[in-house]
Amino acid sequence: xxxxxxxxxxxxxxxxxxxxxxxxxxxxxxxxxxxxxxxxxxxxxxxxxxxxxxxxxxxxxxxxxxxxxxxxxxxxxxxxxxxxxxxxxxxxxxxxxxxxxxxxxxxxxxxxxxxxxxxxxxxxxxxxxxxxxxxxxxxxxxxxxxxxxxxxxxxxxxxxxxxxxxxxxxxxxxxxxxxxxxxxxxxxxxxxxxxxxxxxxxxxxxxxxxxxxxxxxxxxxxxxxxxxxxxxxxxxxxxxxxxxxxxxxxxxxxxxxxx
Amino acid sequence: xxxxxxxxxxxxxxxxxxxxxxxxxxxxxxxxxxxxxxxxxxxxxxxxxxxxxxxxxxxxxxxxxxxxxxxxxxxxxxxxxxxxxxxxxxxxxxxxxxxxxxxxxxxxxxxxxxxxxxxxxxxxxxxxxxxxxxxxxxxxxxxxxxxxxxxxxxxxxxxxxxxxxxxxxxxxxxxxxxxxxxxxxxxxxxxxxxxxxxxxxxxxxxxxxxxxxxxxxxxxxxxxxxxxxxxxxxxxxxxxxxxxxxxxxxxxxx
Numbered sequence: 001x002x003x004x005x006x007x008x009x010x011x012x013x014x015x016x017x018x019x020x021x022x023x024x025x026x027x028x029x030x031x032x033x034x035x036x037x038x039x040x041x042x043x044x045x046x047x048x049x050x051x052x053x054x055x056x057x058x059x060x061x062x063x064x065x066x067x068x069x070x071x072x073x074x075x076x077x078x079x080x081x082x083x084x085x086x087x088x089x090x091x092x093x094x095x096x097x098x099x100x101x102x103x104x105x106x107x108x109x110x111x112x113x114x115x116x117x118x119x120x121x122x123x124x125x126x127x128x129x130x131x132x133x134x135x136x137x138x139x140x141x142x143x144x145x146x147x148x149x150x151x152x153x154x155x156x157x158x159x160x161x162x163x164x165x166x167x168x169x170x171x172x173x174x175x176x177x178x179x180x181x182x183x184x185x186x187x188x189x190x191x192x193x194x195x196x197x198x199x200x201x202x203x204x205x206x207x208x209x210x211x212x213x214x215x216x217x218x219x220x221x222x223x224x225x226x227x228x229x230x231x232x233x234x235x236x237x238x239x240x241x242x243x244x245x246x247x248x249x250x251x252x253x254x255x256x257x258x259x
Numbered sequence: 260x261x262x263x264x265x266x267x268x269x270x271x272x273x274x275x276x277x278x279x280x281x282x283x284x285x286x287x288x289x290x291x292x293x294x295x296x297x298x299x300x301x302x303x304x305x306x307x308x309x310x311x312x313x314x315x316x317x318x319x320x321x322x323x324x325x326x327x328x329x330x331x332x333x334x335x336x337x338x339x340x341x342x343x344x345x346x347x348x349x350x351x352x353x354x355x356x357x358x359x360x361x362x363x364x365x366x367x368x369x370x371x372x373x374x375x376x377x378x379x380x381x382x383x384x385x386x387x388x389x390x391x392x393x394x395x396x397x398x399x400x401x402x403x404x405x406x407x408x409x410x411x412x413x414x415x416x417x418x419x420x421x422x423x424x425x426x427x428x429x430x431x432x433x434x435x436x437x438x439x440x441x442x443x444x445x446x447x448x449x450x451x452x453x454x455x456x457x458x459x460x461x462x463x464x465x466x467x468x469x470x471x472x473x474x475x476x477x478x479x480x481x482x483x484x485x486x487x488x489x490x491x492x493x494x495x496x497x498x499x500x501x502x503x504x505x506x507x508x509x510x511x512x513x
Contacts, residue, residue, distance in 0.1 A: 148346055155327045155344040156415055158367030166366055170354045247354045247395050 037217035042224060045217040052206065053218075057225050059202040063119060063191045064233070067126025068183055074127065075134030076176060082135070083142040083168070100132045104193040112198035122202075125194035130183030134176065141175025142168050174248040177241040184233045188226050275338075276419055276451035277303040277326055282335035283476070284321050295321040297476035298335070301453075305418070308445060308452040310462035312505060313472030319455040320347070322477070323421040326453060340451070343415035345422045349408040351396035357407050358383055358392040364415035382410050386444075402433040409441070419451045426461065438464050439490070446489055459505045463498055464491055471508040481508035 018039045025038040033041065046053065078096075082089040104125055111121035145168050153163040195204025203222040210219040242249045279301040285294045295318035303309045313319050324330045325337045327344045343364065351360045359366075361383060362375030370378070383389050386406050396404055405425060412420055425441070426434040438461055445452065445465075456462050462469045463485055471481040483505055491498055 146350065148348070149350055149352075151324070151329050152344060152346055152350055153367055154329060155342065156364040156367035162367050162369070166363065167352065170352065245354070247397065 034214050034216055037220055041217040042220045045215075045221040046224065049218050049221060053203070053221060053225060056201060056203045056206045056222065057229070059119075060188075060191050060195070060204065060226070061229060063122040063126055063194070063202065064184075064187050064229070066119070067123045067191065068130050068180060068187050070123060071127040071130035071134055071183060071187075072176065072180055075131050075179065076138055078131075079135050079138035079142060079172070080164075082139050089139075096132055096135055099128060104129065104190055105197070108194050108197035111194075117198045117200070121198070122191055122194040126187045126190045129190035130180075130187045133182035133186075134179035137175040137179035137182070138172055139175075141172030141178075144175075145171050173245055174241070177237060177245070181234055181237050184230050184237065188230045192226065275302045276305045276307070277301065277309075277339045277342075277453060278336070279322070279325065279338075280336045282322075282325055282332040282337050284318070284325065284330065284332050294476035296325075296332070296478065298478045299472070300335075300479055301470060303419075303451055303453055305451050306449045308454060308465060308467045309470055310454045310456060310466030310468070311470045311472060312456055312459055312462045312509065313477055314474045314509065315457060317472045317475050318477030319457075319472065320423055322472075323423050323453065323455055326419070326421050340419050341417040342419040342421050342453075343412045343417040345409055345412040345420065345425050347423045347425075347427060349396070349404040349428075351404055351407060351411075353396055356393045356395055357388055357399060357403075360396065360407050361410040361414060363411050379410070379414060382414065386410055400433075401429050402437055405429065405437055406440070409444075413448070413450075419453070422452060422454045424456050425454070427457070434458075434461075435493075441465060442489055442491070459502055459509070460493065463502045463505060464493065469501070469505050471505055481505070483508070 021036075022038050022040065025033050025036055037045075078092065082092065107128075108121065108125055111124050115121040115124065149167055150163060153167055158166070191202070192204035192207065195202040196208050199205050203226055206222045207219045210216065210222070279299055281298045281300055282296055283294070283298060284296045285292050299318070299322060301309070301311070301322070311319055311322065321330065323344065325332055326339045327342045328339070329344075331337075352363065355363070358376050358379050359372065361379040362370070362372075365375040365378055366372065380389075380392070383392055388403060388406060388410075391399060391403060396407070399407065409422075409425065412422070426437045429437060442465055454462070454465055459469075463483075466485050469483040469485060470479055471483070472478065473480045481504075483501055485498075485501055487495070487497055487501075
């Protein structure tokens with residue numbers, strides 16, 4: 001009941017926006033609906049094109065999930081390397097930041113040229129756009145370890161590697177999840193643009209071919225699925241974090257009564 | 260980044276477990292140099308409990324870091340046997356259970372999780388924490404956390420224990436309990452202890468000797484022998500008198 005009340009504001013706002021959207025398109029007339037379809041047409045497209053949308057969704061979801069996974073693996077490795085080498089940090093940080101400024105549309109064709117039209121270039125695009133946030137948050141997590149803890153480990157004669165293994169790495173894990181959660185939204189956009197450039201499947205491809213066929217409702221239906229996917233993925237990561245790192249997730253009010 | 264411990268001579272040529280001789284230490288800060296210690300001297304014999312009291316910011320923590328070999332003095336000498344530090348805050352790792360936190364020093368030296376647990380388990384029982392073996396620090400009370408933190412220091416297996424205001428963060432009642440508990444533990448597990456505190460009563464309750472430090476830059480201004488049998492009572496007239504002497508040495512009117 002409490003939970004239902006918590007989602008109520010979001011539900012009301014969403015319904016109001018959809019209502020305004022419907023009203024706006026109706027007032028603009030039928031020609032405008034070819035550019036921006038009214039919500040009821042989108043819902044209809046979600047139903048009539050469900051098979052196409054479902055199969056396209058599977059393709060894009062795979063690209064996004066694998067892409068984030070690749071980005072997480074390489075992001076963590078680079079963050080660790082940067083943590084151990086300030087020189088490497090100074091050398092790579094500008095490049096990592098610059099890689100975020102390059103529009104996907106520019107380098108996606110190059111990737112298609114190198115890697116073909118399969119899943120591989122899409123993985124690379126998704127990984128490149130997700131990489132940044134994961135590297136930054138993981139590096140921050142590694143650097144944020146209490147210096148007194150490092151001193152303590154020194155009095156225990158811990159080697160650099162063991163200090164990393166027992167103290168620094170565990171404290172950086174919440175940062176990895178934060179980075180992955182931030183990466184979710186950009187990775188979905190990345191996958192769509194990668195599909196724009198060279199593919200014959202995926203929701204991005206659906207959007208690309210629907211627009212010129214005046215099937216705007218289908219394109220928007222694809223966008224709706226992408227948005228829902230992003231929300232689901234974000235929630236899934238948050239849930240995974242709670243399960244894997246329960247110690248990092250403690251609501252403040254939840255302190256034991258016997259204390 | 261952790262730099263290697265300073266390689267100054269730390270072997271002991273005397274019977275003392277800790278010997279600090281006219282040690283000085285100055286830190287460079289953004290607002291200019293700050294001298295933490297100036298000509299600080301301290302000797303601790305094996306199995307002696309020395310309580311160091313001094314006003315806030317008098318360089319007590321610096322003194323302990325010198326003894327632990329985490330810093331080197333700018334002038335003077337510091338010699339100490341292998342020393343384990345119990346930091347001011349408990350600094351327990353939030354992702355580890357009580358037993359794994361207690362065994363951290365063993366894991367730091369390469370023991371497996373299982374070996375570390377085996378070594379820690381009997382101690383947790385002795386310290387009355389056996390029910391909380393698998394409990395993470397966030398769910399332990401302040402007193403329990405300090406006991407786990409002390410156990411972690413003890414299990415480092417070093418002859419000298421450097422305790423940095425171990426009970427300062429606790430409420431008054433728990434602090435008194437923990438002082439009694441520590442006295443009890445040290446009676447059955449004698450160690451060389453340097454106990455830094457700003458609580459004079461804690462110092463006279465626990466120490467064989469109380470060393471009073473001046474305000475920063477810190478150095479010894481008085482040494483008071485506490486030749487009282489244990490367990491000690493806070494209200495014991497002799498203890499109260501020694502407490503007054505220590506307070507007087509600190510320049511506190513009573």
